Structure formats: structure tokens, C-alpha cells
Amino acid sequence: MLKQLARDGSIYAAGTIASRGIALLTVPVYTRFLDPENFGALDLILTSGVLVTLVVALEVGQGLAREWATLPNPEAKRRMAGTALCFTTLMHGAFLALALSFSESLSEILYDTPDRSSLVQAGLAYIAWNALYLQLQAQFRWSMRPLSYVSTSILYSLLTLVLGYSLGRKWGATGVLAGQMLAAASAVGVSIWALRTQFDWALDLKHLRSMLAYSLPLAPAGLATFTSFHINRFILNAYANLDQVGYYAVASRAAAVTALLTVGVQTALTPLVYRYHAAPATPRQLVRLLEGFITVALVLSLGLSLYAQELILWISGPAYLPSSVLVAWLVPATLLSQMYVFFPGLALARRTMTQLSITVLTGLVALSLNLILIPIAQGQGAAISTLIAAALYLAVWVQASQQSYRLPIRLGRVVLALLAYLVFLGMGFIMKFIELDRSLLLVFNFGLLISMYIVCNLMGLFRYRSNAEPRS
Known part of the structure; x- marks a missing residue:
């Protein structure tokens, strides 16, 4: 499966980087x-x-x-x-x-x-x-x-x-x-x-x-998913104005740049999992892909969060600079919302009612959070609600999927990598309040990105033998 995934995934990745890169250009153009x-x-x-x-x-x-x-x-x-x-x-x-x-x-x-x-x-x-x-x-x-x-x-x-x-x-x-x-x-x-x-x-x-x-059953599930990740625009418009919707829209598109590096694997993965899920090696191969994805996701999320102001200025200009404070919340939310594809148990077992229950639960939580946080913090409240909803959705999905199609996930290593990410992100935001030369700050942030990759590598998330049995 991995050979075909590598072939098809590389084609999807190259094409998606091109097509979505062009689509991303619509933001600075529009x-x-x-x-x-x-x-x-x-x-x-x-x-x-x-x-x-x-x-x-x-x-x-x-x-x-x-x-x-x-x-x-x-x-x-x-x-x-x-x-x-x-x-x-x-x-x-x-x-x-x-x-x-x-x-x-x-x-x-x-x-x-x-x-x-x-x-x-x-x-x-x-x-x-x-x-x-x-x-x-x-x-x-x-x-x-x-x-x-x-x-x-x-x-x-x-x-x-x-x-x-x-x-x-x-x-x-x-x-x-x-x-x-x-x-x-x-x-x-x-x-x-x-x-x-x-x-x-x-x-x-x-x-x-x-x-x-x-x-x-997936139609109401789709409605619940929409409530989780998109209803905030309408609540923002109701409690704030269209300007706030515009800021949030630009920040969400900046966060969507993550898809340029991840969607190739995702696009090729689902049909291959449906075809090869019964093969004994498939669960270990999925874990390899997942851990590689986590490494890329953590480094990418950290980078876009630390360089958010530069990113927003580049893609949309100073009129949209308020969008930059939302990026640190929306980038990890975007990545978390894509990770369910690595856990195919519910689809393979045809547990559509379970999928519906998970999405309805997440949608209700997201709706409640948006109604509470948007009147208080406007766009930032919407972004925080989106991140919490994405994390909840993935956590419940993984737990349910593992019951039908178990993957040998090394959870301890993933948790340590997440803690390192939070430490590096906190260091980056603390340094923003210290009056450093801008070029020195950019170099320091780059050092944090390298450190994040090194941590993931030391944890073994990015490399181990294809025939090795993952251990927790």
C-alpha cells in the first residue's frame, strides 16, 4: 500500500500544491x-x-x-x-x-x-x-x-x-x-x-x-460538522460586523496553507485504506504515516504561528493585520480537523450513527462556545472555539475508531512532542514582548522551528524502520 500511496500521493501533492497555491493567490488578489x-x-x-x-x-x-x-x-x-x-x-x-x-x-x-x-x-x-x-x-x-x-x-x-x-x-x-x-x-x-x-x-x-x-446519516453529520467549524462566521456577523468576518476569513485562509503540504497524502489515503485495510501490515503503515504527519503538522503550525504578522502582511496587506492574532489558534485547528482520515475504523465498520453522534456532540459544543466567546472576544473567541471543537472531534473520533480498527499508536511520544510544541510556542510569544531587533527575532523563531523538528526526530516520530513494530 505504501508504494502506491507514495506514487499517487506525490502526484496529488504536486498538483494540490499547484492548485491550492494558485487558490491562495486569490486572497492577496481579492x-x-x-x-x-x-x-x-x-x-x-x-x-x-x-x-x-x-x-x-x-x-x-x-x-x-x-x-x-x-x-x-x-x-x-x-x-x-x-x-x-x-x-x-x-x-x-x-x-x-x-x-x-x-x-x-x-x-x-x-x-x-x-x-x-x-x-x-x-x-x-x-x-x-x-x-x-x-x-x-x-x-x-x-x-x-x-x-x-x-x-x-x-x-x-x-x-x-x-x-x-x-x-x-x-x-x-x-x-x-x-x-x-x-x-x-x-x-x-x-x-x-x-x-x-x-x-x-x-x-x-x-x-x-x-x-x-x-x-x-452523514448528511446531518455534515450539518453538525458545519456547525463546528463554519457557523462562527454567521455568529460573528450577528454579534460584530462584516469586517470581523473578513478578518477571520483571511486568517482561516492563511491557516489553510497547511493543506499544501498535507493534502496529497490525505487525498490518496482514503481509497487505498478501503482497498488494503485487511492486510496485516496496514495498521503499522498507517501509524508511520500518522507520526510523520504529526511532525510536519507541529513544525508547520509553530512556524505559521510565529510568523503570523509577516504572513498576513504578505497575503493581504495592512488593512487585514488584525487577522494575525487569529492564526495561532486556527492553524492547529485546521490540522487537527484533517487528521481523522488516519483513523478509518468507523468508515470500515460502517458505523455511520457513531459518526453522526460524534459530529453532533462537537457541533453542540462548538455552537455553545461560539455563542459564549464571540460576544466577549469577537474573532479571537471564534478562533478559540474552533480549536477546542477540532481537538474534541479528533479525540472522540480516535477513541471510537480504535474500537473497530486498532492502530498501534505510541501515545506517550506524541504527548511529549505536543508539550514541546507548547513550550516553544510560549517562548516565541514571550520574545515578541522583548524589544529585540526584528531580524534577531526572526532568527530566534527559526531556531525554535529547528528545535521542534529535532524533538520529533528524537522521539522517533519521523523515522523508524518500516518493518519495526511501533511500541508505546
């Missing part, structure tokens, strides 16, 4: 002509799109992912893939038609004014096309076609940057969304052509029932 208020308005639409994508198609793509490896022949796979795509198209088409007729009401709900209805309309069109694009991108993964996945994602990112900038300069946030909608529609057309032999245009009710039997 923030040059959108002030924090309008960037916050744009982010509310994009965040709403996450919710719509999660619930409208009832997570049928997750059902396809789980059933794909069990199908007996290519014909059955084509029919199930076509069923998933047709169902997604029908559901999002119906939702788009309904929502467009209420665009002024939706504008009042989001922005307390009907004057942004054109922004809502452009956003609704983008959300529908983007949902189809995501379904097709997933199909590239299940078909083990990483090169096609990477090519279309880079095309989408380039078109998003170019069209979003071109139209955004003329029409602001509405133009940005119109450009992104055109980019998504173009990527959908290219993907359908590339996958034309991978699915049949048919709605097979038997396959649909099979997929929905797995995915239906």
Missing part, C-alpha cells in the same frame, strides 16, 4: 480591491456554499466512495457513478431554482438588507456548479486517476483566479462569484469529458438506495 467588509460578505456566501454542498445531495458521494471498491465489475461501477452524478445534478438543480426565487429574502437573512440580492444570486449559481465539480473530482479519486484529478483542479484554480479577478475588478464581490461560477462550469465540462467512460447517465434506484443507506 483583498487588493475588496475591503474587509466586502471580503466578509463574500466569505459568508462561500461558507453558505459549504452547508448547501453538505446537505442538498444527502452526501451521496460518500456512499459512492464506500461502495465503489465492493462493486463486482466495471459496468456496475459505471452505473453507480452515473447514479451518484445524476442524483447530485437533480438535487442541486432543484435547490438552485427554488433558492433563486428567494434571493432577496436570503440577502436580508445574511446581510440585513435586500440590496445584496445580486451577490446572493451569483453565489447560488456558483454553489451549484461547484457541487458538481466536487462530485466529479471525487470520481477521479475512486477511479485511481490522480493525473486527471490534478489537471482539472489546476485548471479550475487558474480560471478562478483569472475570471474572479477580471470580473471582480468591475463588479466587486458579485463579480468574483460570477467569475468563480464560470470557472466551476468550465471545470465540470472538462471533467465530464475526461470521465465519459467512467459513468452511465442513468438513475439506478437500487444503487441509489445502497449509497443513501450509508450516506443519509
